[in-house]
Amino acid sequence: MTQYLLLIGVLYVGVLFFLSLRSRKEIKTSSDFMLGGAKIGLILGFMTFAATLFSTFTLMGMPDFSRNNGVGAWIFLAFSDAVMVFFILWFGFYLRKRVGSESFGGMSRLLQNCYQNKGVGYLYFIAVFLFLVPYVAIQIRGVAIFLIEAFPDFIPVWAWSVFIVVVMLLYSELGGLKAIIYADFMQGTLLLIVVWLVAMNCLDNVGGWSALFEQTANTQPDLLSPPGPKGLLSPQFLIASCIAIAMIPVTQPQLSTRLVIMKDYAALRRMAVAVGFFAILIIIPTVIIGLYGALQYADASTSSFLGSVLLREQHPAIAAVTIIGLFAAAMSTSDSQLFAMGNEFRGLIGSKGENNLTPIRIAIFVFAAAALLFSLVSSNELVLLARLSFSGTGIMGPMIILGILAKKPQGSFMIGLSAVALVIFIVSQLGWIPQQIFNMRLDLLLMILLSLGALINYYVKK
Template sequence: MTGWLIFFFLLFLASLAYASYKSYQKNRSSDEFMLAGSNIGAILGFLTFSAALFSAFTFMGMPDFFRVHGVGAWIFLGFSDALMVFFLLWFGYALRKRAAIVGYKGVAGFVQNCFQNKWAGYLVFISSFLFLIPYVAIQIRGISIFLNAAFPDLMPYWGWSAFLVAIMLVYSEIGGLKAIMYSDAIQGVILLVVIWIIGWTCLEMAGGLKAGTQAVMESNAALLSLPGPKGLFSSAFLIASAIAIVMIPVSQPQFTTRLVIMKNLKAVHKMAYAVGIFAILVILPTAFIGLYGAVAYSESTTADFLSSALLFDQANPVAALAVVGLFAACLSTTNAQIFALGTELRSLLKGEDKQNMRITKVGILLFSLIVLVFSAMISDELVLLARVSFAGTSMIAPVVLGAVIFKNPPKSLLILSALALSYFVLSLLNWVPVGFTGLPTDAAMYLILIPTTAVLMLFHHFTSKTPHEA
């Protein structure tokens, strides 16, 4: 396999080098560096959005999620992503309309300008920092589990993590956001091809869909129904997950920014439709891999299952391509999200452009070092950790939606989101009750957050003397 691995890695690194060369500009402005010139077409936009959305946690986390928790995993992610696509059609239009009026350098700065309140921007930045850092660490953790299990004598765990982050820093420094988007496009194609090859192979090794399903039925029938063998997929869990995932374009800045920098609204709509199709195509084979795992590796650890199903049980060329595909997925997601934190920091800075860029680049370096430390502390529950990230950032969705909908958004939304975010973080630290009214924390918070947001917005709509923009 070594020969194939070298061949695919060289091919991948050569494509990255070409992408960074095409993206590099000697005398580029900060907007060109951080926002890719705001002229992204539908194809590149769809690939970069999809690659940022479906990454290492999809490739590795979802098969293990299917294996452990059953078919409810499809409802958890597949159905929720379909809802998100419909939401994108409205939100993309409203966001771009508002951004054209107040300007856009990042979500934090955009919200700050809309509310005319510096704390609004700080709230968005704090939310992004608190939950994107662990989300990036998930990607590094996932690829490190796989590579350390596959090549235990080649490099220590921290070496893989440091190597990955070093490539990300060099690559993003050379090409900026445009280079990252090209990397996303490369990763998206690799991910789709590799996951279908492995998924189809695993389905055949399980004896086909009918025989594999029958084997699971005989060994653990709870995997084929809700709420699953561990009772995870309750109605509250699934509804709360759908809300958190639908709110991803609102609350996670790497996605919000990608909607703004598309060259026109038509490109945004094409991108949204394509993301919906991509979601179905990329999640379906993870179910096949999970089915195989439930049949052949029901008692194995996450690391043993993934290294076997994705590597040792595959033909050498496929195994080598899987390694490169996982590395590419982790690299592109790490790139996109660390860079998004840099964009958010820069959007809050005032003063001379070159000085702001220096501060931003130092910030990106610091964010990367924090991610390295955090990746060594998290568990192997990759999908559930990703879900916590989605839910956490969704707590500030009322603020972003208020900024998009209203010309002068109500300040009460800032208080509401700040309280919601604070409680959610404290619940993760077990400093306040985890969940209440018999529901998980995020589901219970949504029961309060959604109707309260609606009431505050309606009250503002009918009482404000300033015309609103919807």
């Protein structure tokens, strides 16, 4: 496998740095660096959105999630993604209208303009910083534990993590957002190919599509309906997850930015449909791999299951492509997030960031370092960590939608309410207060209350 890995790896890194250097020539201002020139067509827009959305969490997290919780994983991610793409039609339109023809200085600055309040930008930035850290960390963690499986006794997990972060920083530093978008195109395609190759191999091993479900029905029937054997996929969990996932383009700046930099609304709506179909295409194989894992590796640890199914059972060439594909998936999501954080910081520091990239680069570095530290202490429950990220940033959703939809500043009520909700959510995650109140999940309750608050605020201020 090592020879294949070296060959494909050199090719991959070569293409990556070629794209990066090519993009570097087009950079003249900080806006070119942070927003990639801001006119992205359908194909590039679709691939960069999809590659940013689907990451290590999809290729490694979802098979493991399906292995443990069964076919309900489909609603958890694929159906929620479909709700999200429909929501993009509406939210994307109003977001683009609000930004208008001005240069996009990030969601923090946009919110400050909408609310005519500096605090809202800082609140958004804090929420995004806190909850994107675990999301970037799972990319680093996912690839690191996988590389440990691929090369046991080579270097420790922390060294792999540092290596991944260094490559990520070097690459995004070289070419800016445009380089990331070009690379996303390659990485999205690679991810799709890899996940289907692995799934087809699983189907071959188990005796085909029908045999997969028949054997699961005979051995672990609980996997074939929600809430799954562990009871995790309850209606409340799935509804709260759906809301949090539908809110991703609203609350996570790496995706909001992609809605804004699309060439026009026609490209945006087509991109939404393409992402919806891409989600279906990429999540089906993860369910196959997950059910196969439940049959063959029911009691194995996450890393052992993934190491076996993604590496040891594969032809060495496919195993090598898988390693590169996984690395690529992690890169495409993480560098987009690092960049988005840099852009948010640029927006907050205002004119000082317009022609000076140093503070932005420092912010990106600090954010990457925080993610690296978190990855070293986080668990291997990649999907649940990603969900934590979606829910945490989702708390800001109603406040953002209100600010963007309203034609005049909406006061500070929703800003205060969102800040309180954020603190309650963090405290509940730390285990200081229960995560269920009156038989209702706290994250779902908070979302309902915040949505009601935003609605009341809107009608009072109208």
